[in-house]
Amino acid sequence: MRLSRYFLPVTKEPPADAEIVSHKLMLRAGLVRQTSSGIYAWLPLGHRVLRKIEAIVREEQDRAGAVEMLMPTIQSADYWRDTGRYDAYGPEMLRIEDRQGRDLLYGPTNEDMLTAIFKSGTNSYRDLPRILYHIQWKFRDEIRPRFGVMRGREFLMKDAYSFDLDEAGLRRSYLTQLLAYLRTFQTMGLRAIPMRADTGPIGGNLSHEFIVLAKSGESRVFYDSDFENLDWNESDFQYSNEDDLEALYLQVNSMYAATDEMHDETAWSAVPEMRKREGRGIEVGHIFAFGDKYSKALDFKLPGPDGEMITPVGGSYGIGVSRLVGAIIEASHDDDGIIWPEPVAPYKVGLINMRADDEDCTAAADDLYGKLGEAGIEVLYDDRAERGGAKFATMDLIGLPWQLVIGPRGLKNGVVELKNRATGEREELSPESALERLR
Ligand code: ATP
Numbered sequence: 505m506r507l508s509r510y511f512l513p514v515t516k517e518p519p520a521d522a523e524i525v526s527h528k529l530m531l532r533a534g535l536v537r538q539t540s541s542g543i544y545a546w547l548p549l550g551h552r553v554l555r556k557i558e559a560i561v562r563e564e565q566d567r568a569g570a571v572e573m574l575m576p577t578i579q580s581a582d583y584w585r586d587t588g589r590y591d592a593y594g595p596e597m598l599r600i601e602d603r604q605g606r607d608l609l610y611g612p613t614n615e616d617m618l619t620a621i622f623k624s625g626t627n628s629y630r631d632l633p634r635i636l637y638h639i640q641w642k643f644r645d646e647i648r649p650r651f652g653v654m655r656g657r658e659f660l661m662k663d664a665y666s667f668d669l670d671e672a673g674l675r676r677s678y679l680t681q682l683l684a685y686l687r688t689f690q691t692m693g694l695r696a697i698p699m700r701a702d703t704g705p706i707g708g709n710l711s712h713e714f715i716v717l718a719k720s721g722e723s724r725v726f727y728d729s730d731f732e733n734l735d736w737n738e739s740d741f742q743y744s745n746e747d748d749l750e751a752l753y754l755q756v757n758s759m760y761a762a763t764d765e766m767h768d769e770t771a772w773s774a775v776p777e778m779r780k781r782e783g784r785g786i787e788v789g790h791i792f793a794f795g796d797k798y799s800k801a802l803d804f805k806l807p808g809p810d811g812e813m814i815t816p817v818g819g820s821y822g823i824g825v826s827r828l829v830g831a832i833i834e835a836s837h838d839d840d841g842i843i844w845p846e847p848v849a850p851y852k853v854g855l856i857n858m859r860a861d862d863e864d865c866t867a868a869a870d871d872l873y874g875k876l877g878e879a880g881i882e883v884l885y886d887d888r889a890e891r892g893g894a895k896f897a898t899m900d901l902i903g904l905p906w907q908l909v910i911g912p913r914g915l916k917n918g919v920v921e922l923k924n925r926a927t928g929e930r931e932e933l934s935p936e937s938a939l940e941r942l943r
């Protein structure tokens with residue numbers, strides 16, 4: 505993509521109401537624009553990041569055996585009346601009336617609708633277990649939208665729903681999602697710690713929040729420093745049977761990590777003093793086994809193997825896809841701007857032509873641009889007639905992993921410069937070698 509044809513409204517100064525670094529950087533780097541309180545338009549560069557994150561989430565859900573579908577954003581209030589949640593949900597729900605006087609709402613979550621849909625399409629225990637998911641916009645009329653896309657009112661969520669015959673099955677589904685979450689966040693270059701979370705009035709003991717450590721985080725957290733050193737290597741993720749899943753759970757569960765609400769002084773005191781860490785974090789995911797709550801409310805029963813009626817048990821599993829864009833920036837930036845981990849970077853390479861008015865420079869840059877494209881490497885090409893200094897500042901701000909710089913002096917010696925955004929390391933090499941390196 506040529507910057508001369510792109511839409512990248514970068515600014516030097518962040519707006520005064522942006523409090524945290526990710527919000528400031530997202531506005532300065534032209535990723536989003538606020539259109540109403542807590543509602544954002546995703547500009548081209550931000551949209552690419554959102555799509556990359558979504559793709560990673562989707563890939564790991566598919567790998568875990570979850571099946572993708574798509575439910576609408578607008579729901580009939582009847583789905584919620586049927587589960588008894590319509591009145592209980594409160595002012596976070598955006599309620600709408602259509603021209604026929606029917607009550608609609610912009611979905612804040614989908615347990616009610618999905619359970620009804622699933623119930624209407626299943627006939628026997630043989631239809632279980634299933635995990636269904638979608639990636640769809642949600643609306644919650646948050647009392648205090650803030651921190652940009654981190655606590656928006658409209659936000660993109662992956663929400664999955666499992667249905668099983670019994671508690672053992674539910675546990676398997678739950679652990680499968682737990683594992684998928686560990687993989688998902690690691691693939692994005694994020695360290696998200698699974699912390700025991702409140703299961704609310706329904707009880708049961710299976711709920712985890714996935715927390716990314718960050719000073720600006722809204723949750724206060726306590727955790728064992730061993731979590732900082734833990735790498736969920738590919739091998740840790742290979743499980744062939746239920747025992748391996750249980751082993752994974754044991755490993756996660758053996759280390760202390762809890763949010764403020766779940767903090768347990770007795771368990772905490774057992775953690776060696778040197779390994780105790782307190783801090784703040786951002787909730788990027790939440791998984792929850794709720795058992796028969798929605799099945800019971802909707803009288804969802806299926807004939808079991810012996811003809812007796814079985815009430816399916818379930819769980820729901822959320823990931824804040826749009827919140828992750830902010831969370832990743834909180835975890836990966838410096839004074840000059842964003843540092844995208846490669847898997848979520850909007851483009852892999854920023855190609856800078858230092859002198860758009862110099863024929864040789866432009867010819868060399870155009871040539872490299874074409875070759876990078878042919879090699880299937882995603883490149884944003886700054887071909888504008890701007891000062892070199894301004895181009896460098898923009899590239900640092902938008903944080904593409906690699907910068908490839910073409911200037912008249914280097915060209916005379918047959919070299920271009922390749923800069924690694926994360927380390928700042930620069931190297932001069934021939935255009936062919938640079939291409940080879942990026943490949
Ligand atoms: P929070 O405590 O942050 O309000 P929640 O417990 O209400 O989150 P869930 O209902 O579990 O969130 O939703 C699943 C995920 O959706 C959360 O882990 C979070 O990443 C994301 N999320 C929730 N609310 C918002 C919001 N207002 N803006 C952006 N993302 C959100």
Ligand code: MG
């Ligand atoms: Mg909430």
